[in-house]
Amino acid sequence: MKKISIIIPMYYEEEVAEECYSRLEKVLINLKNYEYEIIFVNDGSKDKTLEILTNIAKQNENVKVISFSRNFGHQAAVTAGLRFVTGDVVLIIDADLQDPPELLPEMLKLWEQGNEVIYGERKSREGESKFKLFTASMFYKTLNALSDVEIPKNTGDFRLVDRKVVDTINSMPEHNKFLRGLFSWVGYKQYAFKYERKERFAGETKYPLKKMLKLAADGIIGFSTKPLKILGGLGIISIIISFIILIYSLLSFAFKWNDLAPGWTSIMVSITFFAGVQLLAVWILSEYIARIYDESKQRPEYVIEQKINIK
Numbered sequence: 001m002k003k004i005s006i007i008i009p010m011y012y013e014e015e016v017a018e019e020c021y022s023r024l025e026k027v028l029i030n031l032k033n034y035e036y037e038i039i040f041v042n043d044g045s046k047d048k049t050l051e052i053l054t055n056i057a058k059q060n061e062n063v064k065v066i067s068f069s070r071n072f073g074h075q076a077a078v079t080a081g082l083r084f085v086t087g088d089v090v091l092i093i094d095a096d097l098q099d100p101p102e103l104l105p106e107m108l109k110l111w112e113q114g115n116e117v118i119y120g121e122r123k124s125r126e127g128e129s130k131f132k133l134f135t136a137s138m139f140y141k142t143l144n145a146l147s148d149v150e151i152p153k154n155t156g157d158f159r160l161v162d163r164k165v166v167d168t169i170n171s172m173p174e175h176n177k178f179l180r181g182l183f184s185w186v187g188y189k190q191y192a193f194k195y196e197r198k199e200r201f202a203g204e205t206k207y208p209l210k211k212m213l214k215l216a217a218d219g220i221i222g223f224s225t226k227p228l229k230i231l232g233g234l235g236i237i238s239i240i241i242s243f244i245i246l247i248y249s250l251l252s253f254a255f256k257w258n259d260l261a262p263g264w265t266s267i268m269v270s271i272t273f274f275a276g277v278q279l280l281a282v283w284i285l286s287e288y289i290a291r292i293y294d295e296s297k298q299r300p301e302y303v304i305e306q307k308i309n310i311k
């Protein structure tokens with residue numbers, strides 16, 4: 001019998017915890033041919049979340065709880081869940097029921113057909129502010145322009161993944177993980193599963209602007225060193241401007257176009273020229289730093305999916 005593991009991060013979710021469990025459990029007991037485990041990760045909530053989860057775990061031994069000493073963030077909570085899952089296939093889902101658990105059987109079929117990452121792609125998003133939709137769309141545009149890996153837009157962390165993929169992610173020691181980027185980075189057979197995103201069942205979003213910005217920074221900085229390269233471009237532009245000013249001044253002097261104040265040329269040329277030189281120098285340094293940074297993430301250089309005749 002195959003086993004499915006569910007990972008649910010929880011931060012101040014006392015209002016949704018019970019409902020989340022009961023709706024999931026209904027889906028899970030109806031799955032023929034599957035055993036299941038649910039791993040709730042309490043990300044340092046100080047309300048009744050942990051108490052509720054402990055009670056559920058007492059009644060059902062398939063329910064496991066990991067509780068953090070403080071709030072480490074959604075990505076850290078899911079990362080911890082991934083370390084402890086024992087299933088052949090793993091579902092990552094939010095606690096607030098925005099991603100309907102009832103979609104699981106359909107997603108499992110896609111996994112049985114050989115897909116290894118089935119990521120939820122939002123066809124529509126109910127109950128989310130214009131501001132959130134706009135910032136999210138800007139973020140994915142910027143991210144994909146800068147990053148070397150294609151990161152699908154309109155996706156969150158709602159996805160069903162194969163054990164192999166979980167093992168690969170677990171083998172990466174990098175911190176500040178941007179999971180949806182990594183799940184795309186690993187490759188394998190990916191499937192965009194379209195669904196309607198619902199409104200939060202109860203409570204408020206646990207992703208205020210500050211946390212969204214941190215996530216965006218992790219995504220852009222973790223998947224791209226292009227922002228550093230912009231420095232090189234700026235440096236070159238600045239040096240070109242200094243030459244233009246120099247030529248303009250000389251021509252102006254020769255043909256008496258207008259009277260430039262004495263000293264204007266030398267000041268303008270040296271400011272723009274040396275600003276350019278400095279930006280170029282910073283850019284060269286940053287290229288070295290970028291390489292150190294890439295190494296320090298200790299991401300593997302490749303992921304092998306299959307070996308033939310090799311032990």
Ligand code: UDP
Pocket residue numbers: 008009010011012013043071072073074077093094095096098204205206207
């Ligand atoms: N979450 C978490 N730690 C945090 C913030 C959020 O574990 O610091 C959990 C939260 O309980 C929920 C999921 O991450 O299960 C997604 O959060 P939320 O639904 O508030 O985000 P939104 O859907 O508004 O983007």
Ligand code: MG
Pocket residue numbers: 094096098200205
């Ligand atoms: Mg939500």
